[in-house]
């Protein structure tokens with residue numbers, strides 16, 4: 001790949017890293033309540049890599065978070081996720097607290113299942 005194109009690809013990659021993982025505020029509404037995917041850029045800012053490796057193997061957050069997939073990852077894979085998100089730096093806002101059944105979330109939300 002010529003050097004100019006590679007530089008463009010790298011710049012786009014950084015843009016993607018900066019624009020994601022901020023927490024979009026999209027609620028996952030379900031009969032058992034509503035959960036919000038966490039803002040990983042804020043979350044990782046307060047966590048060491050060692051704490052992340054420990055926590056990723058123990059946590060069982062609410063659905064639809066597929067925590068069992070993280071648990072099946074190697075230390076190298078979990079570290080790669082951590083370093084990627086940390087490199088983007090903290091950004092965005094904290095997500096709202098989960099809601100109990102019967103409380104309607106503010107739009108936008110995704111109805112699960």
Ligand code: HEM
Pocket residue numbers: 028035036037038040043059060061062063064065066070081098
């Ligand atoms: C590599 C991918 C992912 C990573 C590293 C990740 C990481 C995390 C972490 C660290 C938490 C906080 C858990 C805690 O401390 O108790 C969380 C929560 C959450 N995640 Fe993910 N997640 C990923 C993918 C997903 C996907 C694909 C979804 C949905 C389709 C999702 C939905 C959620 C939701 C709804 C919560 C909040 C759960 C609660 O309120 O208890 N996550 N995630």
